[in-house]
Amino acid sequence: DAGVIQSPRHEVTEMGQEVTLRCKPISGHNSLFWYRQTMMRGLELLIYFNNNVPIDDSGMPEDRFSAKMPNASFSTLKIQPSEPRDSAVYFCASSSGTGPNQPQHFGDGTRLSIL
């Protein structure tokens, strides 16, 4: 079975550029999560979707960050404009069942470096 697929695996870009991270959840999973991981802050939840609808985006740091889930098999996290402090590993995770209180399956992450 294919797990959660994220792309790209690595991204290096200059500050001010737009960055788009992509995620394909496990087929049949109806919850999707975006996380950011840094040494300082650990693993932080950015946004949670259920049945393609954003349920909680209180973790999104600021207006430069936006996330969409146009269908059950695809989600994007966009940063525009990017800043050096956005450098981190971004994980996407999905889970099945009702509500977010189910085991989550993580993708391999996108390692983002903003110069």
Added chain:
Amino acid sequence: GQQVMQIPQYQHVQEGEDFTTYCNSSTTLSNIQWYKQRPGGHPVFLIQLVKSGEVKKQKRLTFQFGEAKKNSSLHITATQTTDVGTYFCPYASGGSYIPTFGRGTSLIVHP
């Protein structure tokens, strides 16, 4: 608001020694999950505890949920280098579950 503290933040052990990490909450938890993240990898779900006083084992790993459902622990017997990684305990409380992973506990095993 609810706070869950995971301790210790780091732990160095010699291979063969035991290891325990704790999660302590200021409020009653609906359930608690445990994940492991290897260096350079992604978090992997290990187990979920739901019942008061629940104890579950996975080979050398023992997971406990406190009687008051306010704390949980993960104990590893006779650590091996394959146990190296960061262990997280995201939790649920009440009707809302916004998973909080935080920094977890990083285990370093010296051969």
